[in-house]
Amino acid sequence: MGLLDGKVAIVTGAGRGIGREHALLLAREGASVMINDLGGDGRGEGADLTPAQSVAEEIRAAGGVAEVNGANVADWSAAEALVKQAVEAFGRLDILVNNAGILRDRMAFNMAEDEWDVVIDVVLKGCFAPARFAAAYWREQYKRTEERVNGAIVNTASESGLYGNSGQANYAAAKAGIASLSTVLARDLERIGVRVNTIAPTAATRLLGTVIQHEEKPEGAFDPWSPAAIAPLVVWLCSDLAKDVNGQVFAVSGARIQLVRGFHPVSQIDSEERAWSPDRIEDLRDELLGKGRFDTGIPPFLPPVGWE
Numbered sequence: 479m480g481l482l483d484g485k486v487a488i489v490t491g492a493g494r495g496i497g498r499e500h501a502l503l504l505a506r507e508g509a510s511v512m513i514n515d516l517g518g519d520g521r522g523e524g525a526d527l528t529p530a531q532s533v534a535e536e537i538r539a540a541g542g543v544a545e546v547n548g549a550n551v552a553d554w555s556a557a558e559a560l561v562k563q564a565v566e567a568f569g570r571l572d573i574l575v576n577n578a579g580i581l582r583d584r585m586a587f588n589m590a591e592d593e594w595d596v597v598i599d600v601v602l603k604g605c606f607a608p609a610r611f612a613a614a615y616w617r618e619q620y621k622r623t624e625e626r627v628n629g630a631i632v633n634t635a636s637e638s639g640l641y642g643n644s645g646q647a648n649y650a651a652a653k654a655g656i657a658s659l660s661t662v663l664a665r666d667l668e669r670i671g672v673r674v675n676t677i678a679p680t681a682a683t684r685l686l687g688t689v690i691q692h693e694e695k696p697e698g699a700f701d702p703w704s705p706a707a708i709a710p711l712v713v714w715l716c717s718d719l720a721k722d723v724n725g726q727v728f729a730v731s732g733a734r735i736q737l738v739r740g741f742h743p744v745s746q747i748d749s750e751e752r753a754w755s756p757d758r759i760e761d762l763r764d765e766l767l768g769k770g771r772f773d774t775g776i777p778p779f780l781p782p783v784g785w786e
């Protein structure tokens with residue numbers, strides 16, 4: 479008995495890296511998996527169906543069920559077709575793991591317009607577009623059966639987006655957008671029975687290789703950078719074990735998982751005169767900014783979990 483027996487999943491960007499591991503474990507737990515991957519390079523250029531096909535073959539060779547889809551997830555109609563293909567191939571949809579992503583790092587003052595546009599497009603729109611059409615499918619099911627659908631979406635943010643890494647204005651803005659988008663989706667879809675959670679993973683993949691150097695661990699040794707370390711959290715979130723978990727953000731790497739909470743009010747001042755003046759704000763600045771309680775400068779970048 480697998481945790482996901484009878485369920486159908488789409489994983490975007492599942493041809494390599496973290497997404498490949500999600501797909502393999504989802505399939506091992508009994509899900510039929512639609513392997514989406516455009517197969518471009520780490521900057522998002524080019525297209526190649528081979529990585530997606532080889533993951534699907536690996537799943538089938540292990541006795542699982544998988545199909546491939548080579549869509550660019552940021553393409554609105556291709557995202558619609560991806561959801562349709564999964565439903566037609568497997569008869570239903572239960573799980574969407576939005577994982578596809580690219581990098582085009584550059585300091586803000588040097589960033590080109592196309593570097594901004596393509597990362598926002600692939601990362602942020604590429605997360606929303608499949609979610610939009612999966613949500614429409616689930617809402618249709620809900621209206622037809624009048625029963626909550628028991629669906630799950632896992633979106634992929636990044637600690638860069640949560641904490642703001644220098645040199646990643648495009649990527650961090652898109653990833654922070656994903657965390658916020660997930661909260662909205664969780665609220666929009668709660669009533670029809672779809673849970674939406676977010677992970678911020680860290681693992682040695684092609685993508686991270688552009689940022690840090692990773693030393694291969696000897697065969698069999700624990701590797702805190704392994705992309706396979708991320709998948710169990712995703713499977714758990716997609717399974718009925720996590721039926722009560724919705725709208726949460728988890729940072730995950732190696733043997734560590736953190737629950738991360740975002741923006742929330744930390745102090746408050748109220749104007750007795752109702753309206754503010756700059757001088758009155760200055761009078762109350764210590765109450766607002768908490769003199770001696772915390773540094774009022776830019777918060778330090780919290781290195782990703784597992785970062786040595």
Ligand SMILES: NC(=O)c1ccc[n+]([C@@H]2O[C@H](COP(=O)([O-])OP(=O)(O)OC[C@H]3O[C@@H](n4cnc5c(N)ncnc54)[C@H](O)[C@@H]3O)[C@@H](O)[C@H]2O)c1
Binds near residue numbers: 522
């Ligand atoms: N590796 C890390 O440490 C790390 C850290 C934070 C966040 N992430 C996020 O995890 C996810 C997976 O990254 P990874 O490290 O495995 O990278 P990766 O480059 O190894 O894999 C990403 C996959 O997404 C696919 N892809 C890219 N653009 C696509 C598009 N438009 N449509 C369909 N597929 C597309 C690529 O072909 C590739 O196979 C990404 O969203 C990434 O931003 C990774």
